[in-house]
Amino acid sequence: DIVMTQTPLSSPVTLGQPASISCRSSQSLVHSDGNTYLNWLQQRPGQPPRLLIYKTSNRLSGVPDRFSGSGAGTDFTLKISRVEAEDVGVYYCIQATQLPYTFGQGTKLEIK
Amino acid sequence: EVQLVESGGGLVQPGGSLRLSCAASGFTFSSYWLTWVRQAPGKGLEWVANIKEDGSEKYYVDSVKGRFTISRDNAKNSLFLQMSSLRAEDTAVYFCAVGIQIWPFDYWGQGTLVTVSS
Numbered sequence: 001d002i003v004m005t006q007t008p009l010s011s012p013v014t015l016g017q018p019a020s021i022s023c024r025s026s027q028s029l030v031h032s033d034g035n036t037y038l039n040w041l042q043q044r045p046g047q048p049p050r051l052l053i054y055k056t057s058n059r060l061s062g063v064p065d066r067f068s069g070s071g072a073g074t075d076f077t078l079k080i081s082r083v084e085a086e087d088v089g090v091y092y093c094i095q096a097t098q099l100p101y102t103f104g105q106g107t108k109l110e111i112k
Numbered sequence: 113e114v115q116l117v118e119s120g121g122g123l124v125q126p127g128g129s130l131r132l133s134c135a136a137s138g139f140t141f142s143s144y145w146l147t148w149v150r151q152a153p154g155k156g157l158e159w160v161a162n163i164k165e166d167g168s169e170k171y172y173v174d175s176v177k178g179r180f181t182i183s184r185d186n187a188k189n190s191l192f193l194q195m196s197s198l199r200a201e202d203t204a205v206y207f208c209a210v211g212i213q214i215w216p217f218d219y220w221g222q223g224t225l226v227t228v229s230s
Contacts, residue, residue: 049207050220054215092157105156106156
């Protein structure tokens with residue numbers, strides 16, 4: 001199974017400041033079809049997860065442009081350019097290149 | 113509007129069985145793969161199983177193989193998860209999810225809580 005490792009596990013951030021979350025996979029996430037199925041999800045307290053970014057860097061419609069994804073191969077990053085109060089929650093990366101699909105441990109974003 | 117509504121959760125003893133359901137609406141149910149994901153209390157997300165549009169392919173995480181069965185009824189727009197030989201570590205909120213525009217999923221239900229305890 002592909003192991004997904006997120007860092008940090010907790011990220012206290014000041015409002016208006018940037019935040020960055022790293023996600024590393026134990027093997028390349030490039031699928032045989034040429035796509036890299038690395039997605040980012042946000043889970044606010046008491047809510048189901050919500051998709052933010054798909055295939056590494058594509059923002060879902062309706063997701064604020066302060067969220068961006070980047071990376072390739074085994075190394076990926078989610079960045080929030082200026083954290084807002086509504087961004088509090090847990091962020092997960094997930095690889096959907098190889099079954100079983102696997103999630104990172106989650107990164108808890110909180111306001112300082 | 114896409115809607116996924118899970119039901120069937122509850123308290124069950126170790127070794128017992130439970131059948132979860134997910135009622136779908138707002139999209140052409142028979143055209144998409146469907147997935148179950150779970151989340152133990154205070155823990156992260158775990159992909160459990162998925163099923164192809166026509167039910168001909170099913171995949172499971174190792175920890176549930178031989179105990180859980182995913183199925184679907186396209187005529188009733190419903191997804192199921194039959195769980196047997198339940199263990200304490202199966203205690204979780206179970207979400208159903210579908211990938212309509214984004215693989216593997218871009219819509220989630222609210223989840224149903226399964227508690228395995230004596």
